[in-house]
Amino acid sequence: MVSRFFKLESRGTTPFREFQAGLTTFAAMAYILAVNPSILANTGMDKGALVTVTAITAAVATTLMALFTNYPIAMAPGMGINAFFTFTICLAMHVPWSEALGMVLINGVIFLSLSVSGIREKIIASIPLGLKIAVTCGVGLFIAFIGLQKGGVIVSNPATYVGPGDFTAGPVALCLAGIVLTSLLVARKVPGAIVLSILVVTVAGLFTPDGAAGRVTDLSKGVFAYPVSAAPVFWKLTFGFLRSWEKFQAALPLIFTLLLVDMFDNIGTLIGVTKRAGLLDKEGRLPRAGRALLADSIATILSALCGTSTVVSYIESASGVEAGGRTGLTAIWVAVFMLLALFLTPLILAVPACATAPALVVVGIFMMQSVVEIDMTRFEDAAPAILTIFAIPLTFSIAKGIGIGLICSVLLGIGLGKARAIPPIGYAVAAMFFLSFFKIWPFR
Numbered sequence: 001m002v003s004r005f006f007k008l009e010s011r012g013t014t015p016f017r018e019f020q021a022g023l024t025t026f027a028a029m030a031y032i033l034a035v036n037p038s039i040l041a042n043t044g045m046d047k048g049a050l051v052t053v054t055a056i057t058a059a060v061a062t063t064l065m066a067l068f069t070n071y072p073i074a075m076a077p078g079m080g081i082n083a084f085f086t087f088t089i090c091l092a093m094h095v096p097w098s099e100a101l102g103m104v105l106i107n108g109v110i111f112l113s114l115s116v117s118g119i120r121e122k123i124i125a126s127i128p129l130g131l132k133i134a135v136t137c138g139v140g141l142f143i144a145f146i147g148l149q150k151g152g153v154i155v156s157n158p159a160t161y162v163g164p165g166d167f168t169a170g171p172v173a174l175c176l177a178g179i180v181l182t183s184l185l186v187a188r189k190v191p192g193a194i195v196l197s198i199l200v201v202t203v204a205g206l207f208t209p210d211g212a213a214g215r216v217t218d219l220s221k222g223v224f225a226y227p228v229s230a231a232p233v234f235w236k237l238t239f240g241f242l243r244s245w246e247k248f249q250a251a252l253p254l255i256f257t258l259l260l261v262d263m264f265d266n267i268g269t270l271i272g273v274t275k276r277a278g279l280l281d282k283e284g285r286l287p288r289a290g291r292a293l294l295a296d297s298i299a300t301i302l303s304a305l306c307g308t309s310t311v312v313s314y315i316e317s318a319s320g321v322e323a324g325g326r327t328g329l330t331a332i333w334v335a336v337f338m339l340l341a342l343f344l345t346p347l348i349l350a351v352p353a354c355a356t357a358p359a360l361v362v363v364g365i366f367m368m369q370s371v372v373e374i375d376m377t378r379f380e381d382a383a384p385a386i387l388t389i390f391a392i393p394l395t396f397s398i399a400k401g402i403g404i405g406l407i408c409s410v411l412l413g414i415g416l417g418k419a420r421a422i423p424p425i426g427y428a429v430a431a432m433f434f435l436s437f438f439k440i441w442p443f444r
Contacts, residue, residue, distance in 0.1 A: 083142060098236050
């Protein structure tokens with residue numbers, strides 16, 4: 001019955017091969033169980049509850065994708081979006097995390113409306129390809145910078161803005177070793193390289209002193225336990241930004257950026273993974289794309305209700321495809337492993353920042369690799385792309401980075417006499433960013 005439902009025979013796969021592929025994908029993306037709570041906890045959210053919510057949202061969303069599309073694509077809270085949620089919306093803009101979750105819900109509702117109406121594809125089509133790739137690269141650079149900062153490798157410096165940390169300190173030394181180890185394992189194509197590196201650094205932390213705090217890794221609370229309650233963050237979203245026009249004006253650019261990043265992330269992953277799996281048609285189009293976008297939209301709403309940043313499709317799903325996964329049964333196995341991991345919550349919480357920081361750096365490198373797809377020989381393509389890549393980490397805002405790049409792209413198009421090549425939606429999006437930058441109505 002399972003074989004018939006997931007059409008295993010027609011896809012040239014078997015139940016055991018799908019199991020292996022699911023295990024491979026889970027191993028490749030399991031780092032999110034430690035990294036996502038580590039990032040979001042900076043907002044004041046309960047870290048233990050975040051572990052539970054991360055696993056549950058990943059499992060439910062992945063199951064939805066499997067049942068809606070029969071694709072071997074796993075989902076979980078997205079890297080990059082969680083950094084935007086934490087460091088831009090909550091810390092830089094001083095928005096309470098409960099209100100930030102409210103913004104994620106609004107984004108999800110808009111996302112669902114755009115997906116059902118078909119407008120979503122038109123918005124994506126209005127953004128130049130080079131700029132779409134640049135957003136991915138800029139977010140990658142942003143994530144890598146955050147990883148180096150969390151690991152103590154880079155610290156603030158009043159003279160040079162940033163500078164090197166104390167490389168002789170135990171946590172910093174472990175972080176540097178973790179970056180090297182993760183890079184080596186990835187380069188040698190070791191399955192689950194990132195998770196394996198996190199485990200190695202965590203174990204090494206048991207024997208590494210950390211000043212008065214004792215050892216870098218503290219396993220005093222054990223390894224196995226029942227899952228931590230999600231109550232501290234579950235259904236805690238609020239909508240204070242809707243109480244006044246002024247607050248709503250300030251929230252609009254943030255919601256819009258969540259929408260853009262969500263769209264680019266999911267579409268890019270869907271196309272990339274399904275292409276590897278040989279699921280695109282002869283014209284390079286994605287069958288059942290509407291169902292996939294619907295699953296993404298529902299997952300976004302689920303994220304807000306459960307208490308985490310947006311859930312997205314994971315590019316690590318490609319590792320499962322390489323292991324032979326071809327159907328949604330691969331994704332179902334990923335969901336099962338996510339739920340089983342909840343019984344290791346004490347171990348996940350004991351993972352130190354110096355162990356998850358290398359994962360951020362390497363994921364950032366993965367995302368930066370897309371830069372080779374940008375046509376740097378054409379200045380009108382290179383300028384907006386490079387400005388976007390630089391602006392995202394330097395302004396510490398994905399929103400401002402996207403806006404700067406898009407405005408530059410539109411102005412260059414007009415100046416070069418190619419105004420008609422830019423669709424109306426492209427002008428509208430650029431105008432929204434322009435108004436927000438210069439604090440002109442309707443933004444403040």
